[in-house]
Amino acid sequence: MSHLFPTYSKWEIQPESAKGSYLWGTDGKKYLDFTSGIGVCNLGHCPDNVKEAIQDQLNKFWHVSNMFEIKAQEKAAALLTAGAEMDYVFFSNSGAEANEAAIKLARKATGKTKIITFKNSFHGRTFATMAATGQDKIKTGFGPMLETFVYVPYNDLEALKSALQDDVAAVMLEVIQGEGGIHVGDETFLKETEKLCKEYGALFMIDEIQTGIGRTGKPFAFQHFGLKPDVITSAKGLANGLPIGAVIGKESLKDVFGPGSHGSTFGGNPLAVAAAIPTLETIFDEKFLAEVNEKSAYLFTQLKQQLADIDMVIDIRGLGLMVGIEINASTPAILKKLREEGLIILNAGDKVIRLLPPLTASTAEIDAAVQLIKKGLYEYSVATV
Structure with missing residues (x-):
């Protein structure tokens, strides 16, 4: 049993x-x-350099809390911001937590609550990320969802234009809808989405949980299309199997996530960021x-x-x-x-x-x-x- x-x-x-x-x-x-732990073990199972980094950190300390300055966090964050050509990182434990934090960040930064996502999208299983997901089967049995999400068909620019107004805090999308059936975003649609977000004062947020960390042949999938998002989220491949997630944002958002605005007891755990460093150094190599x-x-x-x-x-x-x-x-x-x-x-x-x-x-x-x-x-x- x-x-x-x-x-x-x-x-x-x-x-x-x-x-x-x-x-x-x-x-x-x-x-x-050929699952890589659902897109997690991007360097394959048990790569020696990641294993050695974890063992080295095991002999130092496993947890101390985020009240301390942890050098490995800073190094992993520097690698992520360089790879994404962005500025700041918040570490979480998973992709769902990263998306949850991104949703909070968008609402706090803009003072608005409505967020547009897309049909057949998948953003996680916490209450906010479940509500953000454009698949009814994910929500079955859990009662009323948060009412601040609007879902439009993916790659449908006219539908997006109809939904995007001044009251929208963010548009959140996957460059490739993974759980929704491996649907790649149209370049014109993606670029116009970015342009519309700027026009309406909405954050352009890209969920790179599955597509990030080299999975598509670039550090992040949005880079295939010359996009400049305000926020991206990452997780699966980030530490090659240890639980970690990250919100990566632009300089303009720095003070929105200041002291007391958000937190995570285990986010940026020393073992996880120790694993992330060699993972990123290996994968982000040209x-x-x-x-x-x-x-x-x-x-x-x-x-x-x-x-x-x-x-x-x-x-x-x-x-x-x-x-x-x-x-x-x-x-x-x-x-x-x-x-x-x-x-x-x-x-x-x-x-x-x-x-x-x-x-x-x-x-x-x-x-x-x-x-x-x-x-x-x-x-x-x-x-x-």
Whole structure:
């Protein structure tokens, strides 16, 4: 009997160990892991440099509270602001907490309460971030939501123009809607959104929880489009597996989050920021990111070539190493079959297969994953004819 709330639909695999792109189950079976812990272990499992940084900090102290100046926090914040070309950081424990803080920041900075988000978006499961999320299934059973969120269709500029007025505190979006099905923002739409925010005095906020920290081939996904947001949020890949989140903001917002305005007991925990430093130093390196882009081009080419003759494949889309394969069938049975074959991948909605391989994955590992996907989709399509 489990004493855990049945909050998650568990897979049949019990992890025993993991290294690089691979995970081993307690049954001794080896799996190619193209989930990266849902976009978290961007350097693969247990990278040596991150492990050494954590062990070094373990021998110093684990927690002291944010009343102290912690050098590792300052170093991690400096790396983040340099990578994002922004100015200040607030550390939290998760992406949901980072988005919650960003929502508070927008309301306090502008004195307004209305925030526009987008249908099929996902921003978290706290009460404010659940309300911000544009998916009804996330909200089912929790009663009335906060009434200050307005949802418009993604990539629909006319709908945004109709909703954006002087009473809006912020527009919050994902450059790529991850949980919503791997939908990439249109460049014109994104740039016009930024322009409209400035016109109406609203903050332009980008949720980079899943797309950030090199996942798309740049430090942050917004940089592919030449955007200049007021606030971005980060979490998943930030410390390669240790719990951490961050709000990154412009100079103009510095005093809005002054003493007493917000807080987090464990935010910026010494172990987490110790892990973040080598993670960021590795991923934000230009050569490393160039290799991510090369792998991305290779992965997309292989998927399009190898899956071209499989009729159930509708679309292959994404950016960097964040890929969605839309199919005309429900994904759970297919993903289970692929796990049986030794490949762990995800869904993004009911009919999109999501690939989030480690940024360190080799071309041989990419080839192996593509061949297993091809085999799995072909066998499923034949079996259901």
